[in-house]
Amino acid sequence: MTAEPSAALPARAGDVRRDSLALRMLRDPMAVVGALLLALLVGLAVLGPWLWPYDHTTQRPEAMLAEPSAKHWLGTARLGEDVLAQCVRGLQKSLVIGVLVAVISTALATAVGLAAGYFGKRADRALMWGVDMLLILPSFLVVAVISPTLRDRSWLYMVLVIALFQWTLTARVIRARTLSLRGRQFVGAARYMGAGAGWIVRKHLVPHLVPLLVIDCTLHVSAAILSEAGLSYFGFGIQAPDVSLGSLVADGSGSALTYPWVFLAPVGFLVVTVTGVGLLGEALRRALDEGEAHAV
Amino acid sequence: MRSDAEQPDPEQPGAKQTSAQQPSTEQPGAAESDAVTTDAVRGVAAGSDAAEEPALLEVAGLSVTFTGDRRTRRPDLRAVREVNLTLRRGECLAMVGESGSGKSVTASALIGLVPGRAEVRGSVRLAGRELLGLDDREMSRVRGDRIGMVFQDPLAALLPVTSVGRQIAEAVRVHRRVSRAAALRRAVDLLDQVGIPDAARRARAFPYEFSGGMRQRVAIAVAIAGDPDLLIADEPTSALDTTVQAGVLNLLEALRKDRGCSLLLITHDLGVVARSCDRVAVMRDGRITEEGGVLPLLGAAVPAGHLGELLAATRDEERAAPAAPSAAGAPVLRVAGLRRHYRARQRLGRAAPPVRAVDGVSFTVLAGQSLALLGESGCGKTTTLHEILRLAAPQSGRIDVLGHDLSRLTPRDRRELRRQVQVVFQDPAASLDPRMRVGDIIAEPLDIQRASAAHRATRVEELLTMVELPPGTERLRPGLLSGGQRQRVAIARALATKPRLVLLDEPVSALDASLRVGMMRLLDNLRATMGLSYLLVSHDIQLVRRSADQVAVLYLGKVVEHGPAWSVLENPQHPYTRALVDASPTTDPARERSRERVVLLGDPHATPGVGCAFRPRCPLFPVSDEATRGSCVTSEPELRQTHPEKRQFAACHSRQLKTIIDAY
Ligand SMILES: Nc1ncnc2c1ncn2[C@@H]1O[C@H](COP(=O)(O)OP(=O)(O)OP(=O)(O)O)[C@@H](O)[C@H]1O
Ligand code: SF4
Ligand SMILES: [Mg+2]
Numbered sequence: 001m002t003a004e005p006s007a008a009l010p011a012r013a014g015d016v017r018r019d020s021l022a023l024r025m026l027r028d029p030m031a032v033v034g035a036l037l038l039a040l041l042v043g044l045a046v047l048g049p050w051l052w053p054y055d056h057t058t059q060r061p062e063a064m065l066a067e068p069s070a071k072h073w074l075g076t077a078r079l080g081e082d083v084l085a086q087c088v089r090g091l092q093k094s095l096v097i098g099v100l101v102a103v104i105s106t107a108l109a110t111a112v113g114l115a116a117g118y119f120g121k122r123a124d125r126a127l128m129w130g131v132d133m134l135l136i137l138p139s140f141l142v143v144a145v146i147s148p149t150l151r152d153r154s155w156l157y158m159v160l161v162i163a164l165f166q167w168t169l170t171a172r173v174i175r176a177r178t179l180s181l182r183g184r185q186f187v188g189a190a191r192y193m194g195a196g197a198g199w200i201v202r203k204h205l206v207p208h209l210v211p212l213l214v215i216d217c218t219l220h221v222s223a224a225i226l227s228e229a230g231l232s233y234f235g236f237g238i239q240a241p242d243v244s245l246g247s248l249v250a251d252g253s254g255s256a257l258t259y260p261w262v263f264l265a266p267v268g269f270l271v272v273t274v275t276g277v278g279l280l281g282e283a284l285r286r287a288l289d290e291g292e293a294h295a296v
Numbered sequence: 297m298r299s300d301a302e303q304p305d306p307e308q309p310g311a312k313q314t315s316a317q318q319p320s321t322e323q324p325g326a327a328e329s330d331a332v333t334t335d336a337v338r339g340v341a342a343g344s345d346a347a348e349e350p351a352l353l354e355v356a357g358l359s360v361t362f363t364g365d366r367r368t369r370r371p372d373l374r375a376v377r378e379v380n381l382t383l384r385r386g387e388c389l390a391m392v393g394e395s396g397s398g399k400s401v402t403a404s405a406l407i408g409l410v411p412g413r414a415e416v417r418g419s420v421r422l423a424g425r426e427l428l429g430l431d432d433r434e435m436s437r438v439r440g441d442r443i444g445m446v447f448q449d450p451l452a453a454l455l456p457v458t459s460v461g462r463q464i465a466e467a468v469r470v471h472r473r474v475s476r477a478a479a480l481r482r483a484v485d486l487l488d489q490v491g492i493p494d495a496a497r498r499a500r501a502f503p504y505e506f507s508g509g510m511r512q513r514v515a516i517a518v519a520i521a522g523d524p525d526l527l528i529a530d531e532p533t534s535a536l537d538t539t540v541q542a543g544v545l546n547l548l549e550a551l552r553k554d555r556g557c558s559l560l561l562i563t564h565d566l567g568v569v570a571r572s573c574d575r576v577a578v579m580r581d582g583r584i585t586e587e588g589g590v591l592p593l594l595g596a597a598v599p600a601g602h603l604g605e606l607l608a609a610t611r612d613e614e615r616a617a618p619a620a621p622s623a624a625g626a627p628v629l630r631v632a633g634l635r636r637h638y639r640a641r642q643r644l645g646r647a648a649p650p651v652r653a654v655d656g657v658s659f660t661v662l663a664g665q666s667l668a669l670l671g672e673s674g675c676g677k678t679t680t681l682h683e684i685l686r687l688a689a690p691q692s693g694r695i696d697v698l699g700h701d702l703s704r705l706t707p708r709d710r711r712e713l714r715r716q717v718q719v720v721f722q723d724p725a726a727s728l729d730p731r732m733r734v735g736d737i738i739a740e741p742l743d744i745q746r747a748s749a750a751h752r753a754t755r756v757e758e759l760l761t762m763v764e765l766p767p768g769t770e771r772l773r774p775g776l777l778s779g780g781q782r783q784r785v786a787i788a789r790a791l792a793t794k795p796r797l798v799l800l801d802e803p804v805s806a807l808d809a810s811l812r813v814g815m816m817r818l819l820d821n822l823r824a825t826m827g828l829s830y831l832l833v834s835h836d837i838q839l840v841r842r843s844a845d846q847v848a849v850l851y852l853g854k855v856v857e858h859g860p861a862w863s864v865l866e867n868p869q870h871p872y873t874r875a876l877v878d879a880s881p882t883t884d885p886a887r888e889r890s891r892e893r894v895v896l897l898g899d900p901h902a903t904p905g906v907g908c909a910f911r912p913r914c915p916l917f918p919v920s921d922e923a924t925r926g927s928c929v930t931s932e933p934e935l936r937q938t939h940p941e942k943r944q945f946a947a948c949h950s951r952q953l954k955t956i957i958d959a960y
Contacts, residue, residue, distance in 0.1 A: 185726040189789075192685045193741045194714035203740075207731045 024287040031287065034279030041273055045095055048088035056081060056089035057241055065259050075261040077251070083265050086243055091269055093155075093244040094225045098277070100159045101224035105167035106217045110209070113171040114201060117178025128175070131168045139165035140230075147236035155238055162227045170216045174209060181205055211288035218281035222274045229270060245270045350424060352525055352558050353383040353406075358418035360398075360405050360582075375401040377582040378418070383526070388552060388559040390569040390590070392606065393579035394808045395779075399562045402579070403530050406560075407443055408435040423525065440470050444519030444557075448531040450511035453518070454503040460514045461487070461499025467521035486517040491547055508673075509540035513547065520551060527551070530562045537672040538835060538879040539896045545572055564809060566607060567881025570594050570888040578603045594885045606810055607883055625663030628797050628829040629684065632658045633693035636679050653679040655853035656693070659846075661797070666823060666830035668844035668861060670837070670876065676853040677833040681799050684831070687713055698796060715745060718790035722802035724782035728774040734785050735770030741792045759788040763818065780811040784818070791822065800832045804839065816843050837880040841865050849873045852909045855935065859944030869938040869946035871916040872896075908933050908949065916950050924950050 025031040049055070054072075059079045068075040074083040116127040143161055150157045181187060187204050195203075229246030231237035233253075238244040245266050252263035360376040376398045383389050391399050404410050406420055408427065420427040422442055430438065439445070447453050455463055464483035468474065474482070480499070487495035490513040503511055512532060519527060529548060533541040549572045552559050561573060569576050569590060576594070577587040578601070585602045586593065593603060634657045637650040654676040661667045669677045683690050687710050689703030696702070698716055700709050718741070721727040728737055736743075738759050739752050747755070756770055763784040774782050783803065790798055803819065804812040820843050823830055834840055840847055840861055847865065848858040849872065857870040868874040875896045882888055896913045907929045911917050917928055927933075927949040935945040 185721055185723070186729040189719070189721065189727045190740065190744075192714075192719055193744050194711060195740075195744050199744060203732075204729055207729075 021287055025283060028283050028287065030279050031283030034276050034281075034283055037272060037276030038280060041091060041269075041276060042095065044088060045092040048085075048091075052082070052085055052088065054082035054085040056086040056243060058082065058085070065255075065262070068261055074265045075259070077262050078255075083261060086248055087245070087265050087269050090243045090245040090248045090266060091273065093238060093242065094228060094246070094270070094273065097155070097159055097162070097228050097244065098221040098225040100156075101163045101166060101227075102217045102220035104159070104163040105220055105224075106170065106213055108163065109167040109170035109174055109216070110206075110213060112167070113174025114178050114205060114209075116171070117175040118182055118197065118201060118205065120179075120182075124175070128172075131171055134165065134168045137165075143231060143236055144234070147231070151239060155242065158228070158231070158237060162224050162231075166220055166223060166227070170220070173212065173216070177209060177212060178205055181208055211285075215281055215285045215288065218277060218284060222277040222281070225270070225274060225277075245273070351382040352385045352387075352423055353381065353560070354419075354421040355379060355381040355406070356419045356421075358402065358405060358420060359416070360401050360410055361415045361417075363413045363415060375414075375582050376405060379579075379582075379584055381577060381584070381587075383558050383560060385525070385558055386552065386556045387575065388549075388561060388573045390573035390576040391560065391562045391579060392564060392566060392569060392576060392603070394606070394810065395564065397579040398582040399579050400530055401582075403445075403528050403560070403562055406528065407439050407445060408432075409439075440467070440522040440524075442522075442524050443526045443528060444522065444524035446512070446516050446519050446527065446529040446532045448534050450508070450515040450535075451503060453515045454511065456503060459500050459502055460506070460517075464499075464514070464517050464521055467518045471522035482521075483517075486521060487514070489520075489551075490514070490517045491543070492517075507540075508536050509544060512536060512544050516544075516547065516551070520555070520557075523555070524557060526558050526560065528560045528562070531564070532561070533568065534563070534565070538837075538881075539672055539875055541568075542879045542881075543896075548572070565881065566594065566809070566883040567888065570883045570885040571881055576603070578606070591885050594883060627660050627696070628663050628698060629661040629831060630696040631660070631680070631684070631693070632695075634658070634680065634683060634690055634695060635692040636676075636683055637691065652853045654683065657848075657850065657853065657855055658693075659848045659855065659858060661829050661831055661846075663796070663829055664823070664827055665845045666832055666843060667846040667848065668832045668834055668840040669848050669850055670834060670840055670873075671850035672835060672876075675850040677850055678801060679853075680850075681719070681801055681831070681833055685717065685719055685799065687717070711745075715741070715793040716796045717799070718793065718795040718797075719799045719801065720783070720786050720790045720803050723806040724774070724779065724786045725806070727786055728782060728789075730773065730775050732773070733770065734765075734772050734774065734777070737774065737785060738770065738788045738792055741789060745793065755792060759792060762791065762822065763788045779807050780815060783807060783815060787819070787822070791826070794826075795828070797829050797831065800830055800834075802834055802836075803832070805834070805836065812839070819843065835876075837865060837877055849876070854909065854947070856910065856948070857944070857946040858935070859938075859942065863942060863944050867944075869944060870948050871914050871950075872910050873946075875915070907931060908947075916948075920950050 025035075059081055060076065061079070064076060065078060066072055066076040072082050072084070074087065077083055077086065112127050112131070116124040143165075146161070147158075150161070181204070187200055190200055190204055225245070228237055228244055229249060232244050232246030233250040235250070238247045240247070248266035249263065249270065252259075252266060256263035358376060358379040358381075359374065362373040362375055364372040379398075379402055381389070391402070393399050401410065405416050406427070408430065410416055416428060418428065422438065427435070427438060454460070458466075461480055461483045464486055465476070465479035468479040468482050468486075469476070472479075484495045484499050487499055492498050492510060492513055498506075503514065506514065512535075516532075527548070532548065533544050536544060545568060548559060548561070551557065559573075561568070563569060573590050575588060576590050577584050579585070580602045594607065634654055635652075636654040637652050639650055657676070657680055659667060659669075669680060671677055684695055684697065684702075687697070687702055687705065694701065694703070697713055700713060705713070732740075735756050738756050739747075742752050742755060757767070760767060760769055765781060765784050765788070769777070769781070769785075774785060777785065783806075787803075800819070804815045807815060816839060819830070822828060830844075832840070832844055844861040846858065847861040848855045849864070849870065850856070851872050857864060857868065857873045864873060865877055868877055879896070896915070907927075908914065908917075909932070911928050914928070917925060920928070931949075933947040933949050935947045938944045938946050
């Protein structure tokens, strides 16, 4: 051969090597704080009921609206329920709802966005019309209208309703990304090798969308938690005797000035949860972007 | 464009004696002493030009370091290291080097536009005034008034929604306090100077209405609007076709002579340097390794140093014997009367005529042979490839691959043909999935065909050896490989299923010149050892000459000449082929400056509709006799055998090509 350095592997390999995602995240204080916060909250939500003597339904009429004390760290509510126990229960519910909504809406968005972007033409027009309709519909109003019929059913229906209004924007982004990926030459090359749509989606499109999906999924968690809180605040969400952080905030808001702990405790949990998820999502985005920049 | 640029003009007041017109009088000894370090060259220059006015541009110890990022552990990158340069008035200095050697960063440092976070040290003096350390406002004045810039991609440099006249007028008004109307008049004037025909009308057009070459002319008009002393052109012709490239280079040369401004020309094309520059500086890893006069350096019998390496690669290709005819077998691919028209977008409700991307193309590739499709961009080469690769019925015409008519394929045949027909694209960076590992990329065709895991593993290993990549490469991602290595991966992938026909779409044009020869040699060897047939798409004459058996020259979707490659390229019978051959630069400065060329004028995509499609640009048409001209206008020429004994065909009405072109 001529002078071409094909006999040697690139010397650059050392300096351009991509660190693993985990390593990059560990170096980012934002990621570390977010992850710690979330770990703490999830731990609390899972283990709380075993660590704390009170259940969220236990009522102690002898201690109604008691101030925070050694016995009740965050005080008690109107009927003598322990606020910390309620918050733990609410946190559980909110986290579960957040994760479920995120998974469902990301999956739906991926399927629709990929199909619209990859197959184009008719499929694209039909699917995007649907997405546009959902985007135009005032989601809160729709939920308010249908919530009476959901009132007596499982809270899972509410998960579906929130997911229904959350996936659309992501679907558009995924469609746009798919469109541009589809035009890339390596996709054309695969097609000329005889690859079918399934192969191309699995091997060439999804791997490129993963960073986007991970980030969006995270952001969906906090968005869903906030949506649920909003709905519950107006009475459309979780119904008593069950509680979520949102319904707790709603219940406590009346006595926010007189018995502030009833209100501030769930608000605090809500803020910390959403912040933790947000920090993690943002850090993920940064770490993945960096990886992307190296992978060009 | 301008014919006056063709003739060497000895009467240039500003022109330096170094641009000597007598090439071979230099003794080799003198040439060698010239080809040393910058300092020595400056010593020589100072000695001989003592009475000379001070240099226009003096760069001393220029260094650019891109600051790293601690968080991502990216180290500092010293892109430019201690560069010294001098450029006299009216002189043209070429800066050559491989991609990534720091040419562009040097240029951007000169004009104070280094991208990103970088530390710039040293000194840049323009007519005695220090430029480094000027504040943004002063610097932008210098950029407009004293230094004009021309970039590789003219479209990126022009605003899409403003008419070109307005853009040039804006540039004029930045430098001079004149009224809007006066600026517009001056813009038209400038357009005229850069060779845009019908400038007053074209000034109202938008950049997208212009062809690549014309856009570059507009960008040049913007650059010279402020009447700069120094023009910096960074790869001004790399994005253009060779035929158009010649026109733009002529223009730059003419401007330099007419206005006496200096030119710093950044390029990787040594042919361009040989043709129009006085001095050349060679860059490598951010340093200038050699500097000196073009004639002694490039004209030396055995060029030394890094320049020698760069030259050797290109010269090797130039001097390579034409491909020995390969033993031919049965037809592997037969294309007959292939047409592919695209519906054009409607304009103002009126249906525009369809774009005839491919308009009746026929050729045959025989087993073991290599056929080249040659032509400018937009002539339908790639469309032809894609029509074959689709393995589906063409819009019109007929394609037979390995004896199967594509319009009557059973799904099973099609699957089988997918194995037998493979493709290598131009740019491996685009055709390889950056997220996959090399091993998976190479094995992808096998995976799609569901090959067994054992077969897959051994095959990947075999293929890596075949394309001369070291073992272990399969674990890397393409981003870590060099351009040449990536293209080897793409070749390995194409060979994975043991195909019989490989389509090569400009397989080396995205690579550095020094890598091209090696890559072509590899492809030639593979063809011989594996009994492959190639359909090679290229605009590069040298490459076609060295590795194609047959060539078909395409112009606007039609074959205008075809035959054995050596015979077509040695003795072109169609004026278009002749122009292509002429436009292809060589690196011999003496020859490059003395030879005559047929230069094509006009827009490569203009077609008259009836008669010969090449007529608007044909240099032969205006000088032909009455009868021939009549045929050119009314009837489309058919391919005709040009010589009773040769298998060379050309589609031209004129029978006097040879005599007329020689007199031209
Ligand atoms: N903004 C930037 N930040 C960091 N590094 C950069 C930046 N711009 C360029 N570089 C690096 O500087 C070096 C020189 O780049 P430059 O673009 O000057 O090369 P070149 O000789 O012009 O190559 P080509 O022929 O491909 O244009 C390269 O290693 C490049 O990666
Ligand atoms: S047919 Fe006429 S116009 Fe066409 S190439 Fe020949 S001489 Fe030129
Ligand atoms: Mg460059």
